[in-house]
Structure formats: C-alpha cells, structure tokens
Amino acid sequence: MKVIRNYLAELLKMQKREDGREPFQCREVSIETGVIARSPGSARVKIGDTEVLVGVKLDVGEPFPDTPNEGVLIINAELIPLASPDFETGPPKPEAIELARVTDRGIREGHAIDVEKLCIKKGEKVWMVNIDVYPMNDDGNLIDASALGAIAALKTAVFPKYDESADKVEYKEFTKTKLPVKALPIMTTFGKLAGSLFLDPTHREEKAFDSRLSISTLDDGTVCAMQKGGFGTFTKDEVLQIMGLAIQKSKELRKLLK
Amino acid sequence: MGGIGAPEKLIVKGKRLDGRAFDELRPIQIKAGVVKNADGSAIIVQGETKIIAAVYGPREVxxxxxxxxxxxxxxxxxxxxxxxxxxxxxxxxxxxxxxISKVIRDALAPAVFLEKYPKTAIDVYIEVTNANAGTRVAAICAASVALADAGIEMRDLVTAVASGKADGQLLLDLFELEDNYGEADMPLAIMPQTGEITLLQMDGEVSQDEAAKLIEMSMQACQKIYELQKKALREKYLAEGAATGEASE
Amino acid sequence: MADKLFVKDHDVVIPGEELAEGLDYLPAGKAFRDGDKIFASTIGLASVKGRVIKIIPLAGKYMPRRGDVVIGEVTGIGHSGWMLDVNSPYPADLNIGEASSEYIDLNKTDMTYYFDIGDYVLCEVINISEGKFIKLTAKYRPYRKLKGGNIIEVSPTKIPRIIGKAGSMIALMKDATGCEITVGQNGLVWISGQADKQAVVARVIKFIEREAHKQGLTDKVKEMLRGK
Structure with missing residues (x-):
C-alpha cells in the first residue's frame, strides 16, 4: 500500500487522479428508481463502479413516547460479502453501522421527510419508514452512494394500503400517495492524502488516504450533517474549503434527482 | 394473511393465474459478470424473482x-x-x-472439481433482491454461471427449477400464489449433461406417479434453462475469446 | 465406432461441454476425459492440434506453477526470510538465501535493508510444496525490489493481450510514455516513470483488459497514448 500511496500522493500534487479526474471532480453518477417490485420506493445508484441498492419498507407501529406525533425513520446498511472481498459475513461491523448512521443523519437532520405527516393517531399509531442500504459493488465512497440512494428511494416512495379499522398494512398493494418529502439533502465526501484534498475517493484512494470528511447540505446551503473518518486530521481552513465545495458539488448531484 | 390472501382457484379455464400453460416457465434472463469486484458473478431474473450471485476464490480460507x-x-x-x-x-x-445455503452448496459441490484447489476457499454469495417464489432454484442457476464465470474448473453446470401441484394440476415453475396455496412444491437441480440430480426437496402431498411426472417435467425444463446459462456465458466471452486466441498465438 | 470432434479452433467452450468422443483424442490444458468422451472443465478457448484438444482458460485466479515470474508484496519478515503475497490463495516465502546473490550476514545486516514490509519484489516461483507453500527466489537478475512506481492488478488470463504479440503492446506503451513496465504472471503489473505518465499506462492496460475483444485495439491504444 505504501507504493500505491506514494504514487497517488504524487499525482495529487500534480492536480491529477489515476482515473483521469481532476481533484474535485466526481465520477459518473447514475440513479434509477423503482428497481425493486416488492418495495414501494427503491433506487439503484452508481458512482463509477460503486453500486448501491436501496429499498424502502413501510409499516405501522407505535411512536416513541417523546415524539408522540412523529413517524419513525430507521436506516440500516448491510455490507454483504457479495459486494467486496473486504466484507465478511457475520454481525454488522463498525463500518456498516457508521455507514447507516451517517446516511441516517443526512436524511434526518436535513428534514428530508415531514415526520409529523407520518402520524396516523397521536401517541398510538405512526408510519415507520425503514430504509435498507445494500452495496452491490464497493469501489469506494459508499457514503455518498448510500445517501443519494436513500433520498432517491424516499423521493419516489409511496404508501402501501393501510386498513385502519383492521390495523392492517397490505404490503403488496401500493397507493398513489407519495411520502411527505420536503427537502433533498445531498452528501459529498472528500479525502485527504499527504496534504491534498479531493472529492469522491475510489476504493484504492480510500485505502491510501489519511482521512475523509463527509458533509450533507441542502439546496439553500444549509449544512445538516458532517462526519470525519480516518486516522488523519483536517485544519480549520481545510474544513471551511470542503464545506464550500460540498454546497457547490451537491447542487450538481441534486439535479440528477429532478 | 386475509385481504388479498388465498385466491379461490389457482387454475381458471385451464390456465394458471399468470396466464401460463401448466408446463411453461416464467420468462428468464441470465447475465454473467455483473459484480465488478467478484471473480465471477451472474444475475438471474425469473418472472419477478431477481437474484445476484457472486463468487470469490479460490482464495485463502x-x-x-x-x-x-x-x-x-x-x-x-x-x-x-x-x-x-x-x-x-x-x-x-x-x-x-x-x-437453503446448505442445500445450495450440496447442489453445486458435485459439479465443482474441488480437489483441484486444496487448502483454498471458494465463496459463493447469493443475494435475493426481489423474491417471488423459486428463489433457491434460481439461485443455483445463477451461482453455477458465476462459478463458471470465475474460471473455476467444473464437470458441468448445475441447472435447477421447481415444479409442484396446485388445484390438482402438476405445474412447472410455481409463482408465489401457487407456491403459497398449492398442494406441493418440489425444487430440483441437475447436472444437465448427465441428468444426475444434485438437489431434491419436496413439501406437500403427491402420489408416487405424480412425483415421477414432476421430476420428468423439471428435468426437461432444466435443459431449456441450461441453454440460457450457456448463452449468458458465451455472450460475455465469445468476442473476448476470439481476441485472446489471436494474442496468444 | 468412429471418433467424433465437436469443436474447432477458437471456439468458446463452457464447463461440462463435450469436446470429442473416442479414445484417439487427447485432452490438454483445461480439458478432461471421462470414459471415451472429452469435456471442457472451464470457460475457455478450444485449440485443436491434430489429436490434441486443448482448452485455454478465459477466466480464473492465479494458481502458481514452478518457473512463473511473479510480483509479490512483502507482508511479513521472519527469522530467515520474508513472507510475500503473490496474489494466490497460498502463502509464499522468500528465504534469506534466495534474496540476493551476495551472502547476507544476519548479524551485521538488518533484513529490511533488502526488503521491507510493503515493498514489491519481482521473483520466480522455484517450488510449490506438497503442503502448498510457495518458495520464491530473487537471487538473479532481473529479479529485484521494484522501487517506487505503481502496482495494478489485472486478470492473469489477460496477460498475453497486455503484452501483445512479441511484446508489441508493452513496447507501444513504453515508447509513448517513457515508463518502465514489468508484468508478473500472477496478474500484478508494475509501472514506473513520471506519475502522470504512469497513470496513462495504467488506464491503457485496464482498457486492454476490458476491451480486448473490440476491433482495432492497437489503434485505440495508440489514440489513448497520443491523447495524453
């Protein structure tokens, strides 16, 4: 890894990447929605060779006692060994839990869903929104792919039929009513390698870099979630520079959601 | 489940609820090489059932x-x-x-020259992304294409399909309603070149004669699926192969 | 009973596919005999030379053979040698006596002077033991530590295409970029030179690996090399 690290560092000093990108250029991104027949809201996101499948499931349950009139949002990520030789079977590792929680933070703190509109009967019944993230191929930057997949799946999701008197969800029957999505938070992740900053790290860049910073922002420039990872550090100026770039880069990605 | 639960009849006017003939497969598509990180991979779409299989190895255990x-x-x-x-x-x-993981392994193992790779692991990962009956048999079809795509030495591919009985009729390739409310379900896998059976399960009730008919119907259908498996592998490698020949001369 | 042949040169075959019938034909490469029939054991390319039917595999992980020239990454240092990862399922070691043509006195020399963790070494497989341990040597030229540069991984079955006829593809890349390129049979390729030129070579090699079947490959490679 030290050989590859030195090579990538040298390239970045020349403002270059090994795949021909510029430091702050994202790989090609594609979003498809409605890809899982069983799910009332789903998306497949590709960022370069990274691919993530996201599916929404809705259920009816009890609200939390401290938020009796709000629906419940649950985000889970499974780093299945199908997607990478680095993933193992077994209970979720810290990486999977971090991925789920960072994705969750962007959606939740960006107020992507109007959770009050998910209330069916205050204190008793609310919609529970499960978002499951499954990477199908990891070539780096799963965080941005998951976050984009989650918001794309939510944006297109509809409620299943619910019979209130029988308290029964018909999971196979989808209504035409869309989920109350009111904001589109977008996550962008930056790496730092030997002092150079860059956007959208590949798997090889992730293995070599010192640290990463992921920032979720809204269209109006509001910053709604951040996560630093890796053993390295960032200076204050670097963080401010990344924040500005995150706001700018997320606007381009948001356009893909239409 | 109530609501839209059990239909009154699974066979209406000599047709199945999805319009198929009794011995008709659902539409099947197979594609090899869909997971870039894996050494071999394949996707199978069979009706609404969608499964991806990826193979890693031979690698360290x-x-x-x-x-x-x-x-x-x-x-x-x-x-x-x-x-x-x-x-x-x-x-x-x-x-x-x-x-299911275990019976899939037992279905694939007879076809793989495991003895060529001592002290290694061959890992087969199967993810059902959309389930509508017949997932274990579709998984076997995809997994055997993925093994071949990984360049692993094999005696044969493995091909599988389920058949069963609903409304007194023997049916090929059950879909969800037939699977849930029919009388019997019998998944079967074979090595298509020899016809040797590598997986056989059944639940429900059939006569000895019906069981024999189901096995025969499934084995014939396997030959059709086998053609699709071969096509998927050829499509990925055909043009590529011609070029390799040139360079290696 | 007459012997029958079911394939011709350059046919793509699938595991289990029947290639020939009759005891006069001989299986080679990834072809095997079962009774009086011959089958393919991997996805591969048929080559028929007289009575010999050979299957050249089109996919598969690197499995070591004696005499292979490989690139390994040093992953450990022991009492009497180095452990290397040669991109195979089996562990490989480079004994101190195989590391250099000169005598290494362990009392006077730190082993990392020769090879340190993370270094890449070009070496040769001298033996694979019963227990599947790979023995390597780096004693003679051109075997050596590969200093600096970049390492990429390609499918070992695609190495002939990357090298090209009589090394033509490698020569093309070297001439256009001034980079040094060393290919290991285990699928690792080492590229050394100016960093941005290395990146161009790596992209071209990945392109060859991916698109070798397309028409006019050499022209496309030339175009890519001119572009940068």
Whole structure:
C-alpha cells in the first residue's frame, strides 16, 4: 500500500487522479428508481463502479413516547460479502453501522421527510419508514452512494394500503400517495492524502488516504450533517474549503434527482 | 394473511393465474459478470424473482479451521435483502436461509472439481433482491454461471427449477400464489449433461406417479434453462475469446 | 465406432461441454476425459492440434506453477526470510538465501535493508510444496525490489493481450510514455516513470483488459497514448 500511496500522493500534487479526474471532480453518477417490485420506493445508484441498492419498507407501529406525533425513520446498511472481498459475513461491523448512521443523519437532520405527516393517531399509531442500504459493488465512497440512494428511494416512495379499522398494512398493494418529502439533502465526501484534498475517493484512494470528511447540505446551503473518518486530521481552513465545495458539488448531484 | 390472501382457484379455464400453460416457465434472463469486484458473478431474473450471485476464490480460507488439506472449502451464503419480500425481512441469517445455503452448496459441490484447489476457499454469495417464489432454484442457476464465470474448473453446470401441484394440476415453475396455496412444491437441480440430480426437496402431498411426472417435467425444463446459462456465458466471452486466441498465438 | 470432434479452433467452450468422443483424442490444458468422451472443465478457448484438444482458460485466479515470474508484496519478515503475497490463495516465502546473490550476514545486516514490509519484489516461483507453500527466489537478475512506481492488478488470463504479440503492446506503451513496465504472471503489473505518465499506462492496460475483444485495439491504444 505504501507504493500505491506514494504514487497517488504524487499525482495529487500534480492536480491529477489515476482515473483521469481532476481533484474535485466526481465520477459518473447514475440513479434509477423503482428497481425493486416488492418495495414501494427503491433506487439503484452508481458512482463509477460503486453500486448501491436501496429499498424502502413501510409499516405501522407505535411512536416513541417523546415524539408522540412523529413517524419513525430507521436506516440500516448491510455490507454483504457479495459486494467486496473486504466484507465478511457475520454481525454488522463498525463500518456498516457508521455507514447507516451517517446516511441516517443526512436524511434526518436535513428534514428530508415531514415526520409529523407520518402520524396516523397521536401517541398510538405512526408510519415507520425503514430504509435498507445494500452495496452491490464497493469501489469506494459508499457514503455518498448510500445517501443519494436513500433520498432517491424516499423521493419516489409511496404508501402501501393501510386498513385502519383492521390495523392492517397490505404490503403488496401500493397507493398513489407519495411520502411527505420536503427537502433533498445531498452528501459529498472528500479525502485527504499527504496534504491534498479531493472529492469522491475510489476504493484504492480510500485505502491510501489519511482521512475523509463527509458533509450533507441542502439546496439553500444549509449544512445538516458532517462526519470525519480516518486516522488523519483536517485544519480549520481545510474544513471551511470542503464545506464550500460540498454546497457547490451537491447542487450538481441534486439535479440528477429532478 | 386475509385481504388479498388465498385466491379461490389457482387454475381458471385451464390456465394458471399468470396466464401460463401448466408446463411453461416464467420468462428468464441470465447475465454473467455483473459484480465488478467478484471473480465471477451472474444475475438471474425469473418472472419477478431477481437474484445476484457472486463468487470469490479460490482464495485463502477464513477462518483457518475450515481449511481442507485435499480440496477447496465450498462456502455458500444465501441471503434475502430486507426489501425483497412484501413485509420487511430482518437482515442476517435465519434458520430458513441457513438450510437453503446448505442445500445450495450440496447442489453445486458435485459439479465443482474441488480437489483441484486444496487448502483454498471458494465463496459463493447469493443475494435475493426481489423474491417471488423459486428463489433457491434460481439461485443455483445463477451461482453455477458465476462459478463458471470465475474460471473455476467444473464437470458441468448445475441447472435447477421447481415444479409442484396446485388445484390438482402438476405445474412447472410455481409463482408465489401457487407456491403459497398449492398442494406441493418440489425444487430440483441437475447436472444437465448427465441428468444426475444434485438437489431434491419436496413439501406437500403427491402420489408416487405424480412425483415421477414432476421430476420428468423439471428435468426437461432444466435443459431449456441450461441453454440460457450457456448463452449468458458465451455472450460475455465469445468476442473476448476470439481476441485472446489471436494474442496468444 | 468412429471418433467424433465437436469443436474447432477458437471456439468458446463452457464447463461440462463435450469436446470429442473416442479414445484417439487427447485432452490438454483445461480439458478432461471421462470414459471415451472429452469435456471442457472451464470457460475457455478450444485449440485443436491434430489429436490434441486443448482448452485455454478465459477466466480464473492465479494458481502458481514452478518457473512463473511473479510480483509479490512483502507482508511479513521472519527469522530467515520474508513472507510475500503473490496474489494466490497460498502463502509464499522468500528465504534469506534466495534474496540476493551476495551472502547476507544476519548479524551485521538488518533484513529490511533488502526488503521491507510493503515493498514489491519481482521473483520466480522455484517450488510449490506438497503442503502448498510457495518458495520464491530473487537471487538473479532481473529479479529485484521494484522501487517506487505503481502496482495494478489485472486478470492473469489477460496477460498475453497486455503484452501483445512479441511484446508489441508493452513496447507501444513504453515508447509513448517513457515508463518502465514489468508484468508478473500472477496478474500484478508494475509501472514506473513520471506519475502522470504512469497513470496513462495504467488506464491503457485496464482498457486492454476490458476491451480486448473490440476491433482495432492497437489503434485505440495508440489514440489513448497520443491523447495524453
């Protein structure tokens, strides 16, 4: 890894990447929605060779006692060994839990869903929104792919039929009513390698870099979630520079959601 | 389940509810080489059932005590994505998925020259992304294409299909309603060149004669699926192969 | 009973596919005999030379053979040698006596002077033991530590295409970029030169690996090399 690290560092000093990108250029991104027949809201996101499948499931349950009139949002990520030789079977590792929680933070703190509109009967019944993230191929930057997949799946999701008197969800029957999505938070992740900053790290860049910073922002420039990872550090100026770039880069990605 | 639960009849005017003839397969598509990180992979779409299989290996065995001195350790993991079923499926292994993983391994193992790869692991990972009956048999079809795509030495591919009985009729390739409310379900896998059976399960009730007919019907259908498996592999390698020949001369 | 042949040169075959019938034909490469029939054991390319039917594999991980020239990454240092990862399922070691043509006195020399963790070494497989341990040597030229540069991984079955006829593809890349390129049979390729030129070579090699079947490959490679 030290050989590859030195090579990538040298390239970045020349403002270059090994795949021909510029430091702050994202790989090609594609979003498809409605890809899982069983799910009332789903998306497949590709960022370069990274691919993530996201599916929404809705259920009816009890609200939390401290938020009796709000629906419940649950985000889970499974780093299945199908997607990478680095993933193992077994209970979720810290990486999977971090991925789920960072994705969750962007959606939740960006107020992507109007959770009050998910209330069916205050204190008793609310919609529970499960978002499951499954990477199908990891070539780096799963965080941005998951976050984009989650918001794309939510944006297109509809409620299943619910019979209130029988308290029964018909999971196979989808209504035409869309989920109350009111904001589109977008996550962008930056790496730092030997002092150079860059956007959208590949798997090889992730293995070599010192640290990463992921920032979720809204269209109006509001910053709604951040996560630093890796053993390295960032200076204050670097963080401010990344924040500005995150706001700018997320606007381009948001356009893909239409 | 009530609501839109059991239909009154599964056969109406001599046709199945999805319009198929009794011995007709659902539309099947197979594609090889869909997971870039894997050494071999394939996707199968059979009606609404959608499954991806990826093979890693031969590689180092982990954990080490699974290592076998004279052959590869074949490891299969069948998993259903949380969003693949009508009600959310809890992630992680269940008793059902562990059993299915085992019977899939037992179905594939006879076809693989495990003895060519001593002290290694061949890992087969199967993810059901959308389930509508027949997932274990579709998984076997995809997994055997993925093994071949990984360049692993094999005696033959493995091809599988389920058949069963509903409304007194013997039916090929059950879909969900027939699977849930029919009288019997019988998944079967064979090595298509020899016709040797590598997986056989059944639940429900059939006569000895009906069982024989189901086996025959499934084996014939396997030959059709086998053609699709071969086509998927050829499509990926055909043009590529011609070029290799040129360069290696 | 007459012997029958079911394939011709350059046919793509699938595991289990029947290639020939009759005891006069001989299986080679990834072809095997079962009774009086011959089958393919991997996805591969048929080559028929007289009575010999050979299957050249089109996919598969690197499995070591004696005499292979490989690139390994040093992953550990022991009492009497180095452990290397040669991109195979089996562990490989380079004994101190195989590391250099000169005598290494362990009392006077730190082993990392020769090879340190993370270094890449070009070496040769001298033996694979019964227990599947790979023995390597780096004693003679051109075997050596590969200093600096970049390492990429390609499918070992695609190496002939990357090298090209009589090394033509490698020569093309070297001439256009001034980079040094060393190919290991285990699928690792080492590229050394100016960093941005290395990146161009790596992209071209990945392109060859991916698109070798397309028409006019050499022209496309030339175009890519001119572009940068």
């Amino acid at each position: 982990f954990p080490k005590h699974f290592q076998e001195a004279d052959r590869a350790h074949l490891n299969c993991v069948y998993d259903m994505a949380a969003f693949s079923t009508p009600e959310r499926a809890r992630p992680g292994p269940s008793r059902r998925s562990v059993e």
